[in-house]
Amino acid sequence: VALTACGGGFEAPAEGSAENTGGAGAPEAETVFKVAFNQNADQPEAVAMTNLGEHLAERTDGRYTLEVFPNETLGAQKDTVELVQAGTVDFALVAGSLLENFNPDFVALNLPYVYDSQEHQEAVLNDPEITGDLYTSIEDQNIRVLGGFSAGTRSVYNSSHPIEKPEDLSGLKIRVMESDTNTRMLELMGGTGTPMGQGEVYTAIQSGVLDGGENNESIYSNLKHDEVAPYYSYTKHLMIPDLLITSPEIFDSMSEEDRAVFLEELQAAFEESSELTATVMTESQAAAEEAGAEFNEPDIAPFREAVKPLLDEKLTTDTAKDLYDKVRAAAE
Numbered sequence: 001v002a003l004t005a006c007g008g009g010f011e012a013p014a015e016g017s018a019e020n021t022g023g024a025g026a027p028e029a030e031t032v033f034k035v036a037f038n039q040n041a042d043q044p045e046a047v048a049m050t051n052l053g054e055h056l057a058e059r060t061d062g063r064y065t066l067e068v069f070p071n072e073t074l075g076a077q078k079d080t081v082e083l084v085q086a087g088t089v090d091f092a093l094v095a096g097s098l099l100e101n102f103n104p105d106f107v108a109l110n111l112p113y114v115y116d117s118q119e120h121q122e123a124v125l126n127d128p129e130i131t132g133d134l135y136t137s138i139e140d141q142n143i144r145v146l147g148g149f150s151a152g153t154r155s156v157y158n159s160s161h162p163i164e165k166p167e168d169l170s171g172l173k174i175r176v177m178e179s180d181t182n183t184r185m186l187e188l189m190g191g192t193g194t195p196m197g198q199g200e201v202y203t204a205i206q207s208g209v210l211d212g213g214e215n216n217e218s219i220y221s222n223l224k225h226d227e228v229a230p231y232y233s234y235t236k237h238l239m240i241p242d243l244l245i246t247s248p249e250i251f252d253s254m255s256e257e258d259r260a261v262f263l264e265e266l267q268a269a270f271e272e273s274s275e276l277t278a279t280v281m282t283e284s285q286a287a288a289e290e291a292g293a294e295f296n297e298p299d300i301a302p303f304r305e306a307v308k309p310l311l312d313e314k315l316t317t318d319t320a321k322d323l324y325d326k327v328r329a330a331a332e
């Protein structure tokens, strides 16, 4: 998308500017920040980040823009965290779970049934009173969190039968995201959790290495997991945020003014993505049904009960407990 309207007029990209090698799709700017993303370019977060890039270019007179690299082109989420740390990639959208590997306190944002609704989650994620300290807590490891997107509600799906109660998960290998919390969660829910990057899941189910996965309706339909695991059961056990990470060095290389513009536009991106998310989930469910998937609504009370031990097991520091309490308090 070439930028047409440009208030102050654009300077030509610096001669031989190494950064400005973004493919078609990125507006021109002196610095094109790379954003790693593991889903396709039509997903709400990608759309919102792409628009953020355009607004950033306009409002910084062409000093900065963003280019989103979707579909794990820069690597699976776990790899992209490392690329951000190394300064090779400027930004990445990663599931909150992955940051537990850098500071276990992140778990408070990622526990099963911790949020009552998307509104509750969004109120928590971008309230500096709640998440401010957490988001800057791993700067010594070269990671700064700038904020979080709601990424829908996750439920289990598998290739053999609808899940009505925890016992129905017995003997099933379900892919989970790469954090110990998720593996343990799936075990408590009655099955076996197998950590894996998102891109490998389809083939793993198809070949029988896995029986299923757990994700929102959009990923389920988009990555065509409905073809290989047609039973989607609304356990609604997780709402894992996608956090936007960068390195302090990269972010602080912008002037204070440009950073302020970025953060302001980021708030707008959260709102845009939020609105798109609800629609995308409904449309994805319909698309999956069309493709032959069967959805069922189990009673979630037994699942909620089953995962309760995770709270004591995972909230092991005062900071994590305090954070969890703040998250819950925001629900009221």
Ligand code: GCU
Residues within 6 Å of the ligand: 038, 039, 077, 093, 094, 095, 151, 177, 197, 198, 214, 215, 216, 219, 241, 242
């Ligand atoms: C969702 C989520 C991603 C996450 C993915 C996964 O798509 O938004 O951040 O990586 O699920 O299950 O790996």
